[in-house]
Amino acid sequence: MPGPVLPYGRQTIEDDDIAAVVEALRADFLTTGPTVAAFEAAFAETVGARHAVACANGTAALHLAMLALDVQPGEAVIVPSITFLATANCARYVGAEVVFADVDPHSGLMTPETLAEALARVGGRKLRAVLPVHLRGDTVNLPELAALAGGAGAVLVEDAPHALGSTMSFGNVAERAGDARHSAMATFSFHPVKTIATGEGGMVTTNDAGLAERLRTVRSHGMTRPADADPWVYEMAEPGFNYRLPDILCALGLSQLKKLPRFAARRRALAAAYETALAPLAPIVRIAARPAWSDPVLHLMCVLIDFQAAGVSRRSVVDALRERGVGTQVHYIPVHTQPYYRERYGALDLPGANAWYDRCLSLPLYPGMADEDVGRVAAALRAVLGR
Ligand SMILES: *Cc1c(COP(=O)(O)O)cnc(C)c1O
Numbered sequence: 001m002p003g004p005v006l007p008y009g010r011q012t013i014e015d016d017d018i019a020a021v022v023e024a025l026r027a028d029f030l031t032t033g034p035t036v037a038a039f040e041a042a043f044a045e046t047v048g049a050r051h052a053v054a055c056a057n058g059t060a061a062l063h064l065a066m067l068a069l070d071v072q073p074g075e076a077v078i079v080p081s082i083t084f085l086a087t088a089n090c091a092r093y094v095g096a097e098v099v100f101a102d103v104d105p106h107s108g109l110m111t112p113e114t115l116a117e118a119l120a121r122v123g124g125r126k127l128r129a130v131l132p133v134h135l136r137g138d139t140v141n142l143p144e145l146a147a148l149a150g151g152a153g154a155v156l157v158e159d160a161p162h163a164l165g166s167t168m169s170f171g172n173v174a175e176r177a178g179d180a181r182h183s184a185m186a187t188f189s190f191h192p193v194k195t196i197a198t199g200e201g202g203m204v205t206t207n208d209a210g211l212a213e214r215l216r217t218v219r220s221h222g223m224t225r226p227a228d229a230d231p232w233v234y235e236m237a238e239p240g241f242n243y244r245l246p247d248i249l250c251a252l253g254l255s256q257l258k259k260l261p262r263f264a265a266r267r268r269a270l271a272a273a274y275e276t277a278l279a280p281l282a283p284i285v286r287i288a289a290r291p292a293w294s295d296p297v298l299h300l301m302c303v304l305i306d307f308q309a310a311g312v313s314r315r316s317v318v319d320a321l322r323e324r325g326v327g328t329q330v331h332y333i334p335v336h337t338q339p340y341y342r343e344r345y346g347a348l349d350l351p352g353a354n355a356w357y358d359r360c361l362s363l364p365l366y367p368g369m370a371d372e373d374v375g376r377v378a379a380a381l382r383a384v385l386g387r
Pocket of ligand 1: 057058059060083084086087133159160161162188189190191200201202
């Protein structure tokens, strides 16, 4: 009899999270209230950035970042092909053209080599931004990518929804994902599968006060209040959006953020258990390669499976795992192969992205998993692969 299926990821909502939302519902402001600023301040402190600007979701965070940089139609933005659609789409929202970078086939990450190769394909366009993605929680080589982007007249915008809590060290300097030390901005999402959840929700972090101010203005219709004007006066220099995150959801975010150390420790423990449990399945199954500087809080448990050597299709593995109560997901279909982008830019040859896609599978990973669940997943995978 099939039992419940472990999803590849899910939120952890506890009684005090619910109480925090109820309290926000009884307060004076449901949307732009004091909890927005409190959540932003706590988030900035958590990741070590000077400013944090809350917004409607991770896609809005990316769009706001493009607007804050004033990226213009026809300018270029470099995006890795292995990411969620939104990383590329945000460039199109402002009329910019996407140049897809390849990724390392073992880590799925944009590297200095794949960025250099993409830079060579920008052509005559003005390059404004490079958007590396900290896939599954392992971080990219930020100092080297920033140097390459800077040399081409562009800045980094980190798409960091997978990396909340991740740390890295370049040289002897310990850094937190989202501290925006090497980038203009970093973006986050609080979608239920991400490390903390608000339902829908997002955040942009930056150390640049000017960018933070622009993000806040564009987040709310492009409205500003001149300092010495009458109390009812607002001005709009350019149309913005309604990308605000309501007080109710900021209350949930603030409550969830307090649990980040516990959630992170649990994710680290589960990832370590997976390493041990999956080791006997090498070389058919390998955990995605970890860069030397990376000390991740994994958002996704990405493994690479040599389906060809195992003599099975991914579809049959996915189906058989599901029958054994193990949900999986694929992160991601290379964005450059989506019909819209293929139509716009033609067929691109990005062998690293294709090789990653051919083998990747994300196994269940979330704080609410039981210790035994890791063994259950590994045993199911072993059985399904006939090992
Ligand atoms: C989740 C995610 C997004 C989009 O976030 P939403 O809150 O769902 O809009 C963008 N990029 C990456 C890498 C993501 O994982």
